[in-house]
Amino acid sequence: MEKLNIEIVDTIDTSNVYAKLSHAHSGGICVFIGAVREFTANEEVVALEFETYKAMALKEMHKIAEEAVKKWNLNSVVIEHAVGAKKIEEPVVIVGASSAHRPECFDACRYLIDTLKERVPIWKKEMFKNKEVWVSAHP
């Protein structure tokens, strides 16, 4: 039976992801972690600030997880995203999938993060030394 681990958290704990994904029927586990990068287009980022529409974000994350379970026959899925101010090198998102063999969990993991970035109502503001920019807001 699959299990979905879907959460919006203040701080991502990367240490317990294996426990959430390990499964007797899984021979492969794939995890992606997104972190705060210091430079955007050669400009130094001081921090990132994330906010969310939590009820809707959780609903969309559940839908994405269920789509992935169905498509790749996953045994377990993790989707966690952090909110609030995050500094350089801090993890902000973790997604993972576990399946019988590795091709499925690799493909599922990419789908989870790519689709999260397209659909889940979470917004990122880049804080530079002299300005703040909502990412992707303007063409």
Add this chain to the structure above:
Amino acid sequence: MNVLFFGIARDIVGASELTISDLIKNPTVNDLKEYLIAKYSDFSKLTSFAVAVNSEYAKDNVPLERNDEIAIIPPVSGG
């Protein structure tokens, strides 16, 4: 009706929630979008923006009911 604003949409209207009482009768998602663009021109500068009704993305022709939870979703940028 009450409308929630997030991210840059909140910055544009200057509030995280507004009560809008001067929309046309029996409004749709598209009517709300046009109302916001007419009232706050900065909405037209965005890459796009969506409307969520009861925490689901809603198409332009969806009617808005008084008790719906309505939210303005500017371009998302999680991850």
